[in-house]
Amino acid sequence: MKKFGKILMMKSEEYKKYLKRIKRDNILVLLTQILIVVIFIVFWQIMADKNMVDTFLVSSPKKVFTSIIDLIKANNFWNHIFTTVYEIIISFILGNVIGLLVASILWFNKFLARVFEPFLTILNSLPKVALGPLIIIWAGANIKSIIIMSLLISAIISIINIYNAFKSTDENKIKIIKSMGGNKLKVFTYVVLRDNYLKIIESFKINVSMCFVGVIMGELLVSKEGIGYLIMYGSQVFNMNYVIMGVVLLVILTVMLYCIISYIEKISKK
Structure with missing residues (x-):
């Protein structure tokens, strides 16, 4: 002993x-x-x-910092940040909810999965920027258009990633639950979700960047507020300080959201 x-x-x-x-x-x-x-x-x-x-083309850290201070003094800075963050959070939540819901439906119904898989692949391969003008005409030049554009990118990728994760579930575990009299719902609850919750969180990480792409793309086209608007405005008046500042702010926001999701993933592993 x-x-x-x-x-x-x-x-x-x-x-x-x-x-x-x-x-x-x-x-x-x-x-x-x-x-x-x-x-x-x-x-x-x-x-x-x-x-x-040439600082006219690439700006400088001092000029970018000065531009941020000027925006804060003009009481415009936080409006632009809040607008973009709000659009990203809404797109992120809706994209993941739709992704998880549709992926679950496809897993439960193999017929629907076979029918819609090619359409998902086609939609995923389409350049979403090309659909921008159509979305603006249908939904109007407002926040709806921005969120729809973001969802077109994030939700489709989320559906594909989560559904592929569900399909890769260990068949032996599924057979064990079925041999004990478990129905499809129990298989999904006790095996599929439990086996793939980390992969679902991984898809959330991917979705963060996709939501940023969609929101900024939408803001470049229709918004009068937000980081995308700052980038577009800077490029139109040849003010590279605003363009670089917008890119820097996007990087900071992306890192912050990525760290939050990574922290959630770390907690879930314990």
């Missing part, structure tokens, strides 16, 4: 060291990523100060 206890203690010590090593590696990766961003910004500013790049 004493030997067994010592072995357990040794293993637990090794496990603690292993966890510390993983934590250290994660911190090192994060610090390296931050360092790369800082080096890029500093290098960019030095290039601008030394006139090695």
Whole structure:
């Protein structure tokens, strides 16, 4: 018994060291990523100060920061941020709900799955920008058009990813539930969903970027507020500070939403 206890203690010590090593590696990766961003910004500013790049075309970190301060002083900054975030959140929620619901229906009904799979593939391959003018004519030049454009991108990809995850469920587990008298609903609840909840969260990660693409595409076409509008306005008046500022704000928002979903994924794994 004493030997067994010592072995357990040794293993637990090794496990603690292993966890510390993983934590250290994660911190090192994060610090390296931050360092790369800082080096890029500093290098960019030095290039601008030394006139090695044309700031009219590529702006500079100082000018971008000044543009943000000017927008905040003009009380316009948060309106643009709120508009884009609101559109993204609505698109993200609706896209994932539609994706999960339709994927579940297709899993339950193989006939419908066979009928609609080719249509989903075709819709996914269509360039959504080409449908933009049609959506504007049908839904009007308003927030509805932006959300519909975003849903066209995010919902279809969500349906395909989640349905493919459902199809890849271990058949042996399904057979075990069926052999115990379980119906299709129980198979779906106890096997399909439980086996694939991490894949569903992974599809949420993909959907974040897809929602951004859809919303910005819509804002470029119809919006009078939002980050997409700032980018379009900047390009129209040849103010690259606004264009670069819009891109920087998009990157920050994307990272924030991605980190939130990654945190949810981390909690769900415990």
